[in-house]
Amino acid sequence: MDLRKISLATLPGVGPKRLESLKSLGIENVYDLLFYFPFRYEDMEAKSLNDATDQEKILLKGVVASDPVVFRFGYKKNRLNVRILVENESVMVTFFNQPWLKDKFETGSEVAIYGKWNENRRSLTGIKVIDVNSDDSIDSVYSVNKNIHQKTLINLIKLAFEKYHQQIETVIPDFLREKYKLLNDEQIVEGIHFPKTADQSDEARRSAKFREFFLFQCGLQSIKLEDSQKNIGINEEYDQEFINKFVNELPFQLTKAQNRVVKEILDDMSSKHHMNRLLQGDVGSGKTIVSVIAMLASVTAGYQAAIMAPTEILAQQHFDKISKLLSPLKIRTALLTGSQTKKEHDFITQDIANGKTNVIVGTHALIQAGVDYKDLGLIVIDEQHRFGVNQRKAMRQKGNNPDVLAMTATPIPRTLAITTYGDMDVSRIDQLPAGRKKIETYWIRSQKIQQMYQFVAKELSTGAQVYVVTPLISESEKIDLKNAELIYDKFTELFGQKYKIGLLHGQMPNDQKESVMNDFSNKEIDVLVSTTVIEVGVDVPNASVMVIYDANRFGLSQLHQLRGRVGRGEKQSYCILIADPKNEAALERMKILTSTNDGFVLAEEDLKMRGAGDLLGNRQSGLPEFKVGNPINDINILEVAQEEAKNLFEDKKLMNSSKTEVLRSFIKDEFDQLNNFD
Numbered sequence: 001m002d003l004r005k006i007s008l009a010t011l012p013g014v015g016p017k018r019l020e021s022l023k024s025l026g027i028e029n030v031y032d033l034l035f036y037f038p039f040r041y042e043d044m045e046a047k048s049l050n051d052a053t054d055q056e057k058i059l060l061k062g063v064v065a066s067d068p069v070v071f072r073f074g075y076k077k078n079r080l081n082v083r084i085l086v087e088n089e090s091v092m093v094t095f096f097n098q099p100w101l102k103d104k105f106e107t108g109s110e111v112a113i114y115g116k117w118n119e120n121r122r123s124l125t126g127i128k129v130i131d132v133n134s135d136d137s138i139d140s141v142y143s144v145n146k147n148i149h150q151k152t153l154i155n156l157i158k159l160a161f162e163k164y165h166q167q168i169e170t171v172i173p174d175f176l177r178e179k180y181k182l183l184n185d186e187q188i189v190e191g192i193h194f195p196k197t198a199d200q201s202d203e204a205r206r207s208a209k210f211r212e213f214f215l216f217q218c219g220l221q222s223i224k225l226e227d228s229q230k231n232i233g234i235n236e237e238y239d240q241e242f243i244n245k246f247v248n249e250l251p252f253q254l255t256k257a258q259n260r261v262v263k264e265i266l267d268d269m270s271s272k273h274h275m276n277r278l279l280q281g282d283v284g285s286g287k288t289i290v291s292v293i294a295m296l297a298s299v300t301a302g303y304q305a306a307i308m309a310p311t312e313i314l315a316q317q318h319f320d321k322i323s324k325l326l327s328p329l330k331i332r333t334a335l336l337t338g339s340q341t342k343k344e345h346d347f348i349t350q351d352i353a354n355g356k357t358n359v360i361v362g363t364h365a366l367i368q369a370g371v372d373y374k375d376l377g378l379i380v381i382d383e384q385h386r387f388g389v390n391q392r393k394a395m396r397q398k399g400n401n402p403d404v405l406a407m408t409a410t411p412i413p414r415t416l417a418i419t420t421y422g423d424m425d426v427s428r429i430d431q432l433p434a435g436r437k438k439i440e441t442y443w444i445r446s447q448k449i450q451q452m453y454q455f456v457a458k459e460l461s462t463g464a465q466v467y468v469v470t471p472l473i474s475e476s477e478k479i480d481l482k483n484a485e486l487i488y489d490k491f492t493e494l495f496g497q498k499y500k501i502g503l504l505h506g507q508m509p510n511d512q513k514e515s516v517m518n519d520f521s522n523k524e525i526d527v528l529v530s531t532t533v534i535e536v537g538v539d540v541p542n543a544s545v546m547v548i549y550d551a552n553r554f555g556l557s558q559l560h561q562l563r564g565r566v567g568r569g570e571k572q573s574y575c576i577l578i579a580d581p582k583n584e585a586a587l588e589r590m591k592i593l594t595s596t597n598d599g600f601v602l603a604e605e606d607l608k609m610r611g612a613g614d615l616l617g618n619r620q621s622g623l624p625e626f627k628v629g630n631p632i633n634d635i636n637i638l639e640v641a642q643e644e645a646k647n648l649f650e651d652k653k654l655m656n657s658s659k660t661e662v663l664r665s666f667i668k669d670e671f672d673q674l675n676n677f678d
């Protein structure tokens, strides 16, 4: 029986009001209720006092040593004190505002109390009194709201389970459950809501995680399948000879990895399928040129191509490089950003709409209303992790289902590759251009800042260019600016006689930013003091020293991005982190960073330390919200689930057999639920 179609009103005591409050928790039918899992358990196994840690919630068993006393204080406030003898130690237990508990304590009788342990005072703040004879050793704790009590919810779940447990259908096909020793859905529901032991709940949770991940992966597979069956993509027949010529005339040879991904991308673009591809390559691996080749291909096939960057500085830089590369080929490139005048804007968008412009470089201005394309064939999204899910979607909706190439320097940890990007194909540049030297990273505390000045002096004397970056510390950009200005003054004082010092920050007008960046590129500026506006993408190969102030305030990925601004040329590069870490995590970040240059290792660490939402900037990370599984900690289960979902979708006969009937009816529902994040 499909419990998703059974109303909660079939349970005793559930009327319109209760239906309403259940709905406020997202519970709309019997299935929802049974699969509304507790978010944690309170372990009701009694603990020895020697094992208890401060502030830990424990179950304490002992004998009442004195009559309880209730003290009243303030208006309606009171405190109940009772001494309990536990393992020969007299422990004071205090309950606040529950005077009626007095009757539960009879001198000499046995009690069990659940509460919070205070190690210093060796006392317990009581939460509740447990029936000593009960065999409920674990309590499930549900997330509820003001409309419904824990108790009410638990009772309803019990009622539903009693009434319907035989009708709970099992989603995971038997052959998979046998292979991975998974419980059926009835056992899962029972084990998660009403475990007798911690082992039983662990076992049920393991099965529930697989079930959840597997359904999600099946959802992704079905989207992919649908996409490929539609054949709705643009078939871009590009001019291979033209491309070859362009590649051969580049000032450098493409790396093997670049050649490989170029082929993957072009094959995809010229196929009938819609391309939805992620290009991943560590900072400095040379993604830009790969995207230029793809855009060129699109243009030779008679389409327009666009590239969207997260900052104006980066868009400007891309525009400079791309137009230089493409203008000799008679390809028209335009830059579109939010800070252009209305006149400029109108002029540019007109040529985009009538197709005179072939390649469009810009910021999110590219996706604003009023920007229409004549015939957009390819969209490149640079540093795509900096864009929200909605912006990526808006970009895809421009034009007539154009191919999409999303690029990122932040390596995608396995977790995200499987979940958030599960519907995308991935190309990886796993190699840096030849001749690159490993960036040497040092961490110093601010009291040793003199060493940094000496080091910078030495490097400047060899012709190096230096970035000096200071973080956005306060909410106020003005104060941050002052911080950057102070550092600028200091560097001017120390090095201004011999070298040119520049300042760059977000509040400068655009043309000024542009001219500072240009001066740095052309080596007219030796030291560039900057806020994090240069964080992503900026490419000045001659710069070889990166100094980062207050490095403890940056996350790992951001530090890696910043460090990636150097090490782009032949010169030995250095990164100096100035940091006085105030906690373990910050200290750990400094250690990891000085020990590895591997962006992939860093991204995995970052994800573990900060959680996925943070890594990607906001809750719009696109990481689906699983109920039982944690895609980071349970990555192994997630991977197996993905593998099995893929296998199953490839086996058409099995997929259409009765063995997967229940599964099929669930795939769509479950997936829609998980994906309602944007």
Ligand code: ADP
Binding pocket: 252, 253, 254, 255, 258, 281, 282, 283, 284, 285, 286, 287, 288, 289, 409, 433, 434, 537, 538, 539, 541, 568
């Ligand atoms: P990212 O992948 O971080 O976006 P870029 O595309 O900015 O890296 O490339 C970094 C630098 O390496 C640029 O100066 C670019 O011109 C250069 N570059 C790219 N590919 C090669 C190559 N195959 N050989 C030498 N230099 C290259």
Ligand code: MG
Binding pocket: 287, 288, 382, 537
């Ligand atoms: Mg880049």
